[in-house]
Amino acid sequence: MDCTQRLLKYVVIRTPSDEESTSVPSSACQFELAWQLHRELFTMGITDVKVDTDCYLYAHIPPTPGYEQCPKIGFIAHLDTVSDFCDHRITPVIHEDYNGRELPLGDSGRVLSPEMFPHLKDLAGRTLITGDGTTILGADDKAGVAEIMTMAERILEEEIPHGPVSIAFTPDEEIGMGASHFNLEAFGADFAYTVDGDTEGEIQYENFNACKAEFVIRGVNVHPGSAKDIMVNAALVASEINSMLPAGETPRDTEGYEGFYHLTDMHGDVAEAVIRYIIRDHSAEHFAERKEVLRRIEKELNKKYGRGTVSLTLTDQYLNMSEIISGCMHLIHNAEEACRRCGVTPLILPIRGGTDGAQLSFKGLPCPNLGTGGHGYHGPYEHITSEGMEAACSVLLELVKLYANGCPRPTAELPDPAAQ
Ligand SMILES: [Zn+2]
Numbered sequence: 572m573d574c575t576q577r578l579l580k581y582v583v584i585r586t587p588s589d590e591e592s593t594s595v596p597s598s599a600c601q602f603e604l605a606w607q608l609h610r611e612l613f614t615m616g617i618t619d620v621k622v623d624t625d626c627y628l629y630a631h632i633p634p635t636p637g638y639e640q641c642p643k644i645g646f647i648a649h650l651d652t653v654s655d656f657c658d659h660r661i662t663p664v665i666h667e668d669y670n671g672r673e674l675p676l677g678d679s680g681r682v683l684s685p686e687m688f689p690h691l692k693d694l695a696g697r698t699l700i701t702g703d704g705t706t707i708l709g710a711d712d713k714a715g716v717a718e719i720m721t722m723a724e725r726i727l728e729e730e731i732p733h734g735p736v737s738i739a740f741t742p743d744e745e746i747g748m749g750a751s752h753f754n755l756e757a758f759g760a761d762f763a764y765t766v767d768g769d770t771e772g773e774i775q776y777e778n779f780n781a782c783k784a785e786f787v788i789r790g791v792n793v794h795p796g797s798a799k800d801i802m803v804n805a806a807l808v809a810s811e812i813n814s815m816l817p818a819g820e821t822p823r824d825t826e827g828y829e830g831f832y833h834l835t836d837m838h839g840d841v842a843e844a845v846i847r848y849i850i851r852d853h854s855a856e857h858f859a860e861r862k863e864v865l866r867r868i869e870k871e872l873n874k875k876y877g878r879g880t881v882s883l884t885l886t887d888q889y890l891n892m893s894e895i896i897s898g899c900m901h902l903i904h905n906a907e908e909a910c911r912r913c914g915v916t917p918l919i920l921p922i923r924g925g926t927d928g929a930q931l932s933f934k935g936l937p938c939p940n941l942g943t944g945g946h947g948y949h950g951p952y953e954h955i956t957s958e959g960m961e962a963a964c965s966v967l968l969e970l971v972k973l974y975a976n977g978c979p980r981p982t983a984e985l986p987d988p989a990a991q
Contacts, residue, residue, distance in 0.1 A: 572724065574960035577717035578700065582661050582709035588651035588743045595752060596626035596742035601650045608720065608740055615724050625742070625752040626650070631759065632726060632736040641734025644974045645760030646722070646967060647938070648715030648767060649744035649927070652707060653949050662703045671695030676951065679704025683952055690946065698957040708953040714943040715766035716740060718964040725968060733975045737763070741927065750930035762902055762937040765928040771962040772915040773942030774906045776896040778922040778929045779851040780858040781888040784865050786812055788844040788881050803876045805844035809837055812846055815868050828853045828921055830861065853891055853921055889925045892932040899937050906941060909969035915962050941966065
């Protein structure tokens with residue numbers, strides 16, 4: 572079975588995760604896909620496969636005899652999708668020999684256009700897969716699942732010599748919980764790749780450092796007629812806080828490695844106000860400086876309006892995994908080499924967000940992210956090509972071969988083509 576056939580089979584099993592839920596997994600529907608994959612892996616001949624009570628699937632492809640000492644490599648994708656645009660049946664539509672131009676999505680009135688997605692022109696001649704314009708497609712991350720499953724099948728069918736290969740499919744990535752109940756011991760790999768990026772060839776290992784900031788402002792409310800030098804209007808102080816931030820450092824104004832302060836919520840009245848931000852920066856140093864700017868604002872305003880007027884709470888969310896990956900750059904160099912061997916241009920891009928891989932890296936499983944071939948995630952314009960998926964799958968297979976090459980070897984001498 573190829574990646575496209577698998578994707579089409581998996582996307583019709585709807586698996587939206589549920590942000591409101593407190594159970595694990597957040598939605599029971601994710602078990603349906605997990606057990607489906609369990610059956611398929613078992614049928615392929617992979618008997619070491621289990622789905623745990625938290626809906627994590629772990630599978631192991633035992634090494635080819637003589638390759639037991641190779642590095643233990645793993646691949647991870649997520650079972651869930653976003654819940655937006657996922658409230659009814661997903662109907663994938665296949666457009667063979669796509670012409671690279673505007674494409675109406677079913678009867679939805681929505682049009683997939685090169686104006687919105689300039690890369691569409693480069694997809695001309697390929698087999699394009701979309702939804703019908705009323706739902707997501709679900710290629711995020713069922714394309715990753717399909718590519719890992721196809722990789723596993725090819726390793727076995729083509730008897731490709733390989734070291735120990737671990738596979739995991741996780742629930743609840745879209746609500747930020749994919750790494751929370753991940754069992755590193757059950758997974759049993761030295762390092763892994765999440766297969767959850769966009770275009771094929773993408774290799775990501777630098778994500779944001781991230782925290783949340785909340786200012787609570789307590790005002791002094793008196794009659795406005797006799798308020799001179801007495802009243803402290805909390806809502807006005809909230810807007811003063813925002814005006815004290817450097818201009819032009821918002822998501823709208825930044826790209827690449829530029830960080831930002833993102834105002835996410837602001838409400839209040841004279842008596843009390845709350846203003847919330849998320850803070851993002853790739854550089855640990857700049858990230859620390861941004862937090863310092865906020866602390867200084869708190870201090871200055873308390874000096875101006877009286878102690879206890881403003882109280883700031885900073886909550887760390889995740890850190891840039893490059894700190895960890897820099898100690899095992901063979902993961903990146905081998906991914907680049909795998910791309911080149913498949914005729915795919917490697918694209919190393921910073922992630923303007925976080926990934927499960929970032930959390931896993933800090934838990935002890937270094938875990939960069941690879942592209943799946945998909946685009947336009949999290950909305951009705953999501954699309955992917957059969958050719959992109961096959962290329963992404965070939966990259967995974969090449970990685971397995973690279974890590975099996977020349978085994979056994981001590982782990983201190985992991986293959987690093989860049990060093991050769
Ligand atoms: Zn994803």
